[in-house]
Amino acid sequence: MTDLRDFPFYRPRLDGRGVPAPWSVEDLEDFAGAHDDPFAGRVRAGAKPRVALQIEATSEPPVWSSLDGRDLDAWAGAVSRLWARFGLGAGDSIAFFDYGSNPCVLLSSSIYVSHLRRGAATRLGASVICNDGVASMTARLLGILEAVHPSALVIRRDLIAPFVDALGTRGLPPGSRLRWAAVSEVEGAPARADAERLQAAIGAPVRRLLRADAAYLVSGDCPSCGLFHLDPAYRAEPLAGGGVALSARFAAECPAIGYRLDGAEIVGRGCAAERRAARLAWS
Numbered sequence: 001m002t003d004l005r006d007f008p009f010y011r012p013r014l015d016g017r018g019v020p021a022p023w024s025v026e027d028l029e030d031f032a033g034a035h036d037d038p039f040a041g042r043v044r045a046g047a048k049p050r051v052a053l054q055i056e057a058t059s060e061p062p063v064w065s066s067l068d069g070r071d072l073d074a075w076a077g078a079v080s081r082l083w084a085r086f087g088l089g090a091g092d093s094i095a096f097f098d099y100g101s102n103p104c105v106l107l108s109s110s111i112y113v114s115h116l117r118r119g120a121a122t123r124l125g126a127s128v129i130c131n132d133g134v135a136s137m138t139a140r141l142l143g144i145l146e147a148v149h150p151s152a153l154v155i156r157r158d159l160i161a162p163f164v165d166a167l168g169t170r171g172l173p174p175g176s177r178l179r180w181a182a183v184s185e186v187e188g189a190p191a192r193a194d195a196e197r198l199q200a201a202i203g204a205p206v207r208r209l210l211r212a213d214a215a216y217l218v219s220g221d222c223p224s225c226g227l228f229h230l231d232p233a234y235r236a237e238p239l240a241g242g243g244v245a246l247s248a249r250f251a252a253e254c255p256a257i258g259y260r261l262d263g264a265e266i267v268g269r270g271c272a273a274e275r276r277a278a279r280l281a282w283s
């Protein structure tokens with residue numbers, strides 16, 4: 001059982017019931033800067049991080065999360081269920097056009113991160129291929145589409161423009177088996193217009209991802225209701241005045257309890273596609 005009093009970041013934030021005041025990436029940066037602690041007080045004193053992962057939304061000072069194998073496997077499980085819902089299955093391959101700092105890439109296979117036993121795609125019997133997430137590598141992505149015939153593509157939002165431009169010139173390679181794509185943003189979710197632009201270019205459904213790395217959140221919008229379904233690995237509670245306090249149930253090394261997800265609102269359960277899923281609206 002995690003006792004948040006063991007963690008310097010949380011200790012002063014706890015109320016009488018042991019619930020921390022909601023916090024943001026800025027609070028982590030402030031703590032990291034004030035205490036010269038790259039983990040921003042979210043690991044126990046003396047703990048030896050197995051895997052340290054920089055939260056991509058932080059820059060100066062950078063803030064890192066610490067995870068062990070159990071955390072990584074639980075997180076990969078949440079990503080795997082998301083891919084399954086999007087339609088990734090045995091024998092498929094999924095291509096990434098993004099950095100390895102995107103947990104969707106990092107957790108897809110144990111070849112990308114130590115201590116992870118089974119990656120999110122591996123669990124489904126799918127294989128992975130990753131292209132560096134920079135625009136100058138767009139031609140190589142077309143080569144991957146031609147040679148590997150991935151069933152799915154996860155692409156960083158700012159790479160949609162060079163990719164769509166390249167498709168405008170060369171088109172999708174003949175025999176493309178791309179069934180769906182998903183667009184990712186460093187923090188939050190990309191605009192619908194970005195997804196629609198890519199959808200028009202590839203002629204396949206494009207889903208939007210909702211990311212908050214400080215709370216290990218990866219969620220995806222739903223083709224049926226348009227809302228972001230929340231995996232059971234996460235818990236969301238409404239905040240007075242709007243927004244959501246988000247917690248990752250699985251993270252023990254570096255807990256994420258009460259992350260303030262501004263821009264999200266909780267919508268009741270009951271989607272026909274996944275009746276029991278908690279859902280978030282994002283604006």
Ligand SMILES: [Zn+2]
Binds near residue numbers: 271
């Ligand atoms: Zn839905």
